[in-house]
Amino acid sequence: MLEEQFKKTIEKYGLFPKRSSLMLGVSGGPDSVCMLEAFARLKSELKLRLLCVHLNHCLRTSADQDEEFVRDLCKKKNIQLVSQKKAVKKIFKGNSLEQAARQVRMDFFLECSRRHKIKTIALAHNKDDVAETVLMRMIRGSALRGLRAIMPKSKFKNLTLIRPLIATTKEEILTWLNDEGIAYCIDESNLTPVFLRNKIRLDIMPQLEELNPQLKSALTNLALSVGMDYDFIYSFSQKEYNRLKKQKGPHYIKLKLESRFTNDMHPAVVNNILRYAIEEVKGNLNKIELRHLEEILDLIKVRPQGSIVSLPDLEVKKEGGYLTIKSLIL
Amino acid sequence: MLEEQFKKTIEKYGLFPKRSSLMLGVSGGPDSVCMLEAFARLKSELKLRLLCVHLNHCLRTSADQDEEFVRDLCKKKNIQLVSQKKAVKKIFKGNSLEQAARQVRMDFFLECSRRHKIKTIALAHNKDDVAETVLMRMIRGSALRGLRAIMPKSKFKNLTLIRPLIATTKEEILTWLNDEGIAYCIDESNLTPVFLRNKIRLDIMPQLEELNPQLKSALTNLALSVGMDYDFIYSFSQKEYNRLKKQKGPHYIKLKLESRFTNDMHPAVVNNILRYAIEEVKGNLNKIELRHLEEILDLIKVRPQGSIVSLPDLEVKKEGGYLTIKSLIL
Numbered sequence: 001m002l003e004e005q006f007k008k009t010i011e012k013y014g015l016f017p018k019r020s021s022l023m024l025g026v027s028g029g030p031d032s033v034c035m036l037e038a039f040a041r042l043k044s045e046l047k048l049r050l051l052c053v054h055l056n057h058c059l060r061t062s063a064d065q066d067e068e069f070v071r072d073l074c075k076k077k078n079i080q081l082v083s084q085k086k087a088v089k090k091i092f093k094g095n096s097l098e099q100a101a102r103q104v105r106m107d108f109f110l111e112c113s114r115r116h117k118i119k120t121i122a123l124a125h126n127k128d129d130v131a132e133t134v135l136m137r138m139i140r141g142s143a144l145r146g147l148r149a150i151m152p153k154s155k156f157k158n159l160t161l162i163r164p165l166i167a168t169t170k171e172e173i174l175t176w177l178n179d180e181g182i183a184y185c186i187d188e189s190n191l192t193p194v195f196l197r198n199k200i201r202l203d204i205m206p207q208l209e210e211l212n213p214q215l216k217s218a219l220t221n222l223a224l225s226v227g228m229d230y231d232f233i234y235s236f237s238q239k240e241y242n243r244l245k246k247q248k249g250p251h252y253i254k255l256k257l258e259s260r261f262t263n264d265m266h267p268a269v270v271n272n273i274l275r276y277a278i279e280e281v282k283g284n285l286n287k288i289e290l291r292h293l294e295e296i297l298d299l300i301k302v303r304p305q306g307s308i309v310s311l312p313d314l315e316v317k318k319e320g321g322y323l324t325i326k327s328l329i330l
Numbered sequence: 331m332l333e334e335q336f337k338k339t340i341e342k343y344g345l346f347p348k349r350s351s352l353m354l355g356v357s358g359g360p361d362s363v364c365m366l367e368a369f370a371r372l373k374s375e376l377k378l379r380l381l382c383v384h385l386n387h388c389l390r391t392s393a394d395q396d397e398e399f400v401r402d403l404c405k406k407k408n409i410q411l412v413s414q415k416k417a418v419k420k421i422f423k424g425n426s427l428e429q430a431a432r433q434v435r436m437d438f439f440l441e442c443s444r445r446h447k448i449k450t451i452a453l454a455h456n457k458d459d460v461a462e463t464v465l466m467r468m469i470r471g472s473a474l475r476g477l478r479a480i481m482p483k484s485k486f487k488n489l490t491l492i493r494p495l496i497a498t499t500k501e502e503i504l505t506w507l508n509d510e511g512i513a514y515c516i517d518e519s520n521l522t523p524v525f526l527r528n529k530i531r532l533d534i535m536p537q538l539e540e541l542n543p544q545l546k547s548a549l550t551n552l553a554l555s556v557g558m559d560y561d562f563i564y565s566f567s568q569k570e571y572n573r574l575k576k577q578k579g580p581h582y583i584k585l586k587l588e589s590r591f592t593n594d595m596h597p598a599v600v601n602n603i604l605r606y607a608i609e610e611v612k613g614n615l616n617k618i619e620l621r622h623l624e625e626i627l628d629l630i631k632v633r634p635q636g637s638i639v640s641l642p643d644l645e646v647k648k649e650g651g652y653l654t655i656k657s658l659i660l
Contacts, residue, residue, distance in 0.1 A: 138468065139541050141548030143555040147477075196541060207534065211469050211526060218471030221620045225473040225601070232598035233559055236566075268562035271555070290551045 002176040006038045006164055013152035015162040016120055021049040022162075023112055023121040026074075026081075028054070028066040028185035031124035033073070034173045035165055037182055039122070040077045051116055054083040055108045057101055066185045082112055106156060113159050120160045125150050128170040131219035132200050135208075139200070143290070145275075148227040169216060237272035240265070244273065252326040253277045257318070262300050270297060274325075278314065282327045287312035299323075332506040336368045336494050343482035345492040346450055351379040352492075353442055353451040356404075356411075358384070358396040358515035361454035363403065364503045365495055367512055369452070370407045381446055384413040385438045387431055396515045412442055436486060443489050450490045455480050458500040461549035462530050465538075469530070473620070475605075478557040499546060567602035570595070574603065582656040583607045587648070592630050600627060604655075608644065612657045617642035629653075 009015070016022065024039060026032040039050055052074050056067045067083055074081040086108065088101045109121050130150045137146040154161045165173065177184060209215045244261055247254040255261070255277060261270070271293045279285055292311045299309045299318050309316045317324045339345070346352065354369060356362040369380055382404050386397045397413055404411040416438065418431045439451050460480045467476040484491045495503065507514060539545045574591055577584040585591070585607060591600070601623045609615055622641045629639045629648050639646045647654045 134468075138464075138552065139538055139545060139548070141542065141544065142552060144474070144559050147552075199541060204534075204537065207537075208469055211529060212471070214471065215469060218469070222468065222472060222477075225620055228596075228598040228601065229474050229559065229563055232596040233562060235596075266558075266562040266565075268558040271558065290555055 002034070002168060002172055003038055003041065005168055005172075007042065009152065009164050009167045013162075015122075015153055015164055019047045020120060021051070021118045023051045023053050023109070023116070023118050024079075025109065025121055025123045026052045026054050026070050027124075028070045028073075029124075030173055030177055030184045031126055031165060031170075033182060033184040034177055035122060035124040036073065036077065036079075037177075037180070038164070040079065049118075050079050051112070051118060052079050052081045053109065053112045053121070054081060055105050056083060056085045057104070058085060058087040059089065059101070062185070069185050082116070084108055106159075110157060110159060119158060120162060122162050122164060124165050125163045126165045126168050126170055126173060127216055127220055128201070130166060130223050131216040132197060132205065134219045134223050135200055135204065136196060140196075141289075144226055144230050144233070147223060148230050149223040151223070151227050166220070233268060233272060237269045238276065240269060241273045241276045245277070246322065248280070251281065251330060252324055253281050255323045255325070257300065257321050257323055267297065270300075277325045281325050282313055282329060288314075296323075332364070332498060332502055333368055333371065335498055335502075337372065339482065339494050339497045343492075345452075345483055345494055349377045350450060351381070351448045353381045353383050353439070353446070353448050354409075355439070355451055355453045356382045356384050356400050357454075358400045358403075359454075360503055360507055360514045361456055361495060361500075363512060363514040364507055365452060365454040366403065366407065366409075367507075367510070368494070370409065379448075380409050381442070381448060382409050382411045383439065383442045383451070384411060385435055386413060386415045387434070388415060388417040389419065389431070392515070399515050412446070414438055440487060440489060449488065450492060452492050452494060454495050455493045456495045456498050456500055456503060457546055457550055458531070460496060460553055461546040462527060462535065464549045464553050465530055465534065466526060470526075471619075474556055474560050474563070477553060478560050479553040481553070481557050496550070563598060563602060567599045568606065570599060571603045571606045575607070576652065578610070581611065581660060582654055583611050585653045585655070587630065587651050587653055597627065600630075607655045611655050612643055612659060618644075626653075 022039070024032070024036055026036050036052065039048065042048065043050060052070065054067060054070045056063050060066075067085075071081055071083065086104050088097065088104050091100060091104060113119060113121070133149040134147055137149065150163065150166065152163050152166050205215070212218060240261075244255045244258070245253060246256045255273070261273075265273075271290075274293050274296055275285060275288070278288055288311065295309050295311070296316050299307055299316060300323060303318060305318055305320070307318050313327060313329050315326045315328055317326070352369070354362070354366055356366050366382065369378065372378065373380060382400065384397060384400045386393050390396075397415075401411055401413065416434050418427065418434050421430055421434060443449060443451070463479040464477055467479065480493065480496065482493050482496050535545070542548060570591075574585045574588070575583060576586045585603070591603075595603075601620075604623050604626055605615060605618070608618055618641065625639050625641070626646050629637055629646060630653060633648060635648055635650070637648050643657060643659050645656045645658055647656070
């Protein structure tokens with residue numbers, strides 16, 4: 001059942017063709033051990049070249065044991081392993097530990113990708129992760145973009161991320177590991193805000209499942225359908241953004257205020273263009289809310305030349321037929 | 331504060347211009363009494379022509395008293411009232427009582443609109459209604475379309491529905507009515523699945539608000555931003571749908587399978603086109619899930635001419651360069 005679903009997910013979302021080279025992100029927890037085992041069983045049928053990658057964040061007391069466990073497992077399965085130690089806590093300053101850990105992990109994956117010339121990495125996110133993330137984003141406040149949550153296939157720079165366990169619940173994974181007698185490390189405590197995620201997982205989710213036993217499917221379907229819609233608006237808006245972007249310095253971007261942009265464009269597309277510009281200027285969309293975008297829209301449409309809107313970490317000015325978006329974090 | 335917000339919402343969403351004629355849907359509950367009072371106070375400033383409309387569903391023992399209350403109130407405010415009795419329970423067969431009541435109500439509004447030549451009706455939905463609806467849709471399973479929940483301004487046939495209390499919470503409404511010494515009928519028990527909505531209102535929502543005190547704003551912002559995105563995809567897809575629709579009988583629609591549709595079109599747009607066709611053929615999207623749309627997509631892209639897909643109440647056939655979508659409820 002699990003192996004069937006695993007294969008079906010790979011086909012359904014076109015995750016990779018036969019004869020692919022894949023990196024597998026393996027922490028040693030149940031999800032990634034399950035994924036490694038499923039790939040090992042499919043390896044010769046799909047003629048895959050596999051490379052396991054493991055990052056030791058040095059965040060938990062058992063981090064070195066986990067690394068050792070993954071090393072043994074790969075040896076047994078006869079799959080090459082690349083592992084690295086990186087003390088996230090030492091690197092992390094300011095921002096959240098979650099963001100720091102993510103950045104270190106993605107940098108490690110990118111480096112492995114370059115060094116081993118493999119452009120695809122499989123990650124072991126499961127159906128529960130998707131459902132919880134949708135709910136969490138919804139509760140914390142999110143637009144369409146955030147509700148996509150975790151997609152079966154996504155891009156990060158030159159790397160393609162694929163998630164073949166995305167249709168499989170945690171329970172199915174644990175049952176399968178148990179039935180097959182496969183050992184794994186105790187689940188890595190998730191680095192995302194532990195309180196919120198645990199509260200959702202252990203408390204809110206079961207209550208909502210009483211209202212709809214198919215809740216996890218409802219939420220993952222929502223994420224998928226929203227993901228598709230977002231992708232369409234994204235690619236449409238991105239084209240317009242690239243056309244309007246006329247100048248870019250280290251801390252600012254200038255957008256041409258042509259009449260198609262200021263008068264005729266759908267507000268959903270205008271908002272996206274503003275989001276892209278802000279993200280490119282300040283690196284993220286933290287603290288930027290819908291009302292801020294509405295204020296910029298008002299600046300574009302109504303306010304006189306020379307007007308300025310001040311937003312968190314950001315200054316937006318209308319001048320000489322251009323909108324200048326400038327970062328205040330220098 | 332409430333009156334200010336009421337005016338600001340009207341301006342922000344361009345609900346209607348000065349000198350408008352408006353119908354007000356007034357049940358007699360706190361929300362609609364608050365709306366009536368706010369409009370009465372703005373009437374001369376905005377030079378409005380107001381007409382109250384009240385439908386007596388005959389669903390509650392106090393239904394006649396509520397009607398009497400609204401009649402007195404309108405007399406006091408010197409606003410014309412049109413009311414009608416309609417025993418929903420007698421009409422309702424099959425389907426849900428919720429849907430039956432909605433249909434009777436909308437028919438009544440349309441009839442008033444025709445008879446009194448007023449094309450806009452104000453409804454008293456508040457911020458709590460929006461937040462609860464988003465959550466409820468999410469829990470029951472929904473795509474982008476459902477998450478829009480309740481928009482500040484929407485269309486139903488020739489009628490424009492506006493909701494000037496959409497930025498105001500229930501608590502703000504009750505506090506204001508109390509401060510101003512305004513009487514109202516006991517809140518009409520909502521006709522939507524009472525168990526689910528009450529569970530969400532009284533149990534789930536307060537727990538989620540502990541996780542994010544700004545939850546109601548987060549959910550209403552989500553609905554607004556999703557509403558805008560949906561509107562863009564909707565109008566884009568609608569254009570394509572009208573182009574592809576080549577023939578329409580009483581129970582079927584034929585879509586031309588041109589290569590732009592079958593090969594080049596974004597799947598989000600294809601899914602929408604299929605949703606429009608299905609809705610036009612069978613009157614609604616009940617029981618149609620994402621996996622059904624995926625099956626039609628597979629039919630379009632991969633399966634040979636003459637193939638048929640059977641869906642709930644529906645048959646979809648690929649033949650002679652056309653996709654025929656046929657209702658099985660005759």
